[in-house]
Amino acid sequence: xSEEPQNQAHEEIEAKLSDYVEGSLPAAEVTVxxxxxxxxxxxxxxxxxxxxxxxxxxxxxxxxxxxxxxRDVAETIRRRSGGRFFGRRAFGDRVPLELLxxxxxxxxxxxxxxLRRSETGSLRPFDRGSQHHESGDDTPDVAPRP
Amino acid sequence: xxxxxxxxxxxxxxxxxxxxxxxxxxxDRVFNLTYRMLGSREEAEDLxxxxxxxxxxxxxxxxxxxxxxxxxxxxxxxxxxxxIKYLARRHDRGKAELDERAEGGADGPSLGAPxxxxxxxxxxxxxxxxxxxxxxxxELEEEQRxxxxxxxxxxxxxxxxxxxxxxPEGTVKSRLHRARLALRKKLLKHM
Numbered sequence: 001x002s003e004e005p006q007n008q009a010h011e012e013i014e015a016k017l018s019d020y021v022e023g024s025l026p027a028a029e030v031t032v033x034x035x036x037x038x039x040x041x042x043x044x045x046x047x048x049x050x051x052x053x054x055x056x057x058x059x060x061x062x063x064x065x066x067x068x069x070x071r072d073v074a075e076t077i078r079r080r081s082g083g084r085f086f087g088r089r090a091f092g093d094r095v096p097l098e099l100l101x102x103x104x105x106x107x108x109x110x111x112x113x114x115l116r117r118s119e120t121g122s123l124r125p126f127d128r129g130s131q132h133h134e135s136g137d138d139t140p141d142v143a144p145r146p
Numbered sequence: 147x148x149x150x151x152x153x154x155x156x157x158x159x160x161x162x163x164x165x166x167x168x169x170x171x172x173x174d175r176v177f178n179l180t181y182r183m184l185g186s187r188e189e190a191e192d193l194x195x196x197x198x199x200x201x202x203x204x205x206x207x208x209x210x211x212x213x214x215x216x217x218x219x220x221x222x223x224x225x226x227x228x229x230i231k232y233l234a235r236r237h238d239r240g241k242a243e244l245d246e247r248a249e250g251g252a253d254g255p256s257l258g259a260p261x262x263x264x265x266x267x268x269x270x271x272x273x274x275x276x277x278x279x280x281x282x283x284x285e286l287e288e289e290q291r292x293x294x295x296x297x298x299x300x301x302x303x304x305x306x307x308x309x310x311x312x313x314p315e316g317t318v319k320s321r322l323h324r325a326r327l328a329l330r331k332k333l334l335k336h337m
Contacts (some may be wrong), residue, residue, distance in 0.1 A: 025239040049330040050323070056279055056333070057298035065177035066191055070169035073198045074162060080199075 009036065013043050017050050150214050157205045169198055172215065175300070176222050182295045183226040184233075186285045193229050195223045212309045219302070220310045223292050230288045282332035290325035297322055 013036045020033050037044050066072075126131040147155075156164035177334075181190035200221050208217050262290050283291055296302045296310060304315050311318060 015320060015323060018319060018326060046327070049228060052324050053326045053330045053333070054298050057277065057329075058298050058301070060182070060276060060279060063176065063178045063181045063187075065169075065173040065194065066187075069173050069177070069194070070166045071190070073169055073195050074165065076195055077165075077199055077202065118334075 010040065010043055013037075013040070014046050017043070017047050021047070021050050021054055147297065151210070154205065154208060154210070154214060156201065160202075164197075164201055168201070172218055173198075173335060175215075176218065179222050179295060180226060181284060182280070182299055184229060185280050189229065189233070193225055194222075199226050200225065213306070216306045216309050219296070219300075219306070223296070223310050226292065227288055230291075278333065279334045281336055282329055285332050286328060288324060289321065292326055293318065293322045294325045294329060298326075309312060 016025055016029060016033055020030065025033065037047060037079055153164055157168065162309060177190060177194045180197070181187060182194045184190050184193065197218070201218060201269070204221075208214065212220075248332070283294065286294070292311065293307070296307050297304075304318060307313075307318050308315050313321070
């Protein structure tokens with residue numbers, strides 16, 4: 001057997017060693033890896049290396065955050081924001097200002113066109129009778145009396 | 147509504163109590179990751195603070211496509227990468243202070259310093275092993291470092307690691323394997 005296919009076999013097996021150690025290799029591939037390992041000292045050494053490394057890493061202590069870490073972060077935020085960062089949001093923060101501006105513009109335009117179409121020039125609808133009634137008490141009737 | 151969803155909603159309302167709850171719940175994990183990535187308690191604390199500030203400022207961009215903790219790890223990983231590059235630019239990487247659990251950290255040996263003679267005490271052997279491992283981790287390429295820490299130290303799933311690193315699973319697995327072998331070589335050099 002030439003050296004190249006052998007190297008290729010080693011590489012293929014070695015690429016599967018991490019999965020093999022973690023137990024995530026499909027059963028069929030486990031058989032292939034184990035068969036190869038029985039006759040290959042370099043891959044067996046690589047397997048031992050992966051196992052030892054994974055074990056050593058998983059044995060590292062978990063380093064807890066320093067005491068009062070939460071308070072320190074909150075203070076940093078408060079300092080950087082000049083005290084404006086925390087607190088419930090105002091209406092303008094919850095609803096985008098752009099949306100509010102568009103709504104205000106639409107409302108203004110609607111009001112403008114309504115007033116233009118209005119015969120009275122105001123929001124009050126044209127009502128000759130009520131106008132007469134409102135002004136009738138104080139102003140003389142200009143129509144000639146019979 | 148899940149607890150996580152409620153927490154996110156309260157964070158969006160800039161509720162300080164929710165913020166403290168979040169730091170209380172995730173602070174240790176974020177700190178451990180920053181410490182293992184940077185190898186210095188001081189740098190780790192500073193960076194962990196930046197992570198939480200970023201989370202609080204950008205909580206509106208969290209869409210809930212992944213778990214909140216995965217999103218948080220992603221921010222942490224990105225901050226770590228940036229900090230490592232920054233430290234490398236300042237030529238501080240090699241001088242990064244290692245925190246000695248047994249000896250208080252400030253006087254710990256720097257990278258490349260002669261290793262202290264082995265001690266018979268099992269506890270000290272454990273601490274010694276931690277130091278050697280931390281030194282070896284610090285010598286890995288930044289991407290290899292993040293992969294071994296997320297998988298072998300933090301015990302995250304491949305699915306989570308793919309989201310955090312934005313790499314496909316096959317790439318994560320092959321790079322992780324290479325990272326483990328590289329770490330093994332560096333460990334042997336230090337031991």
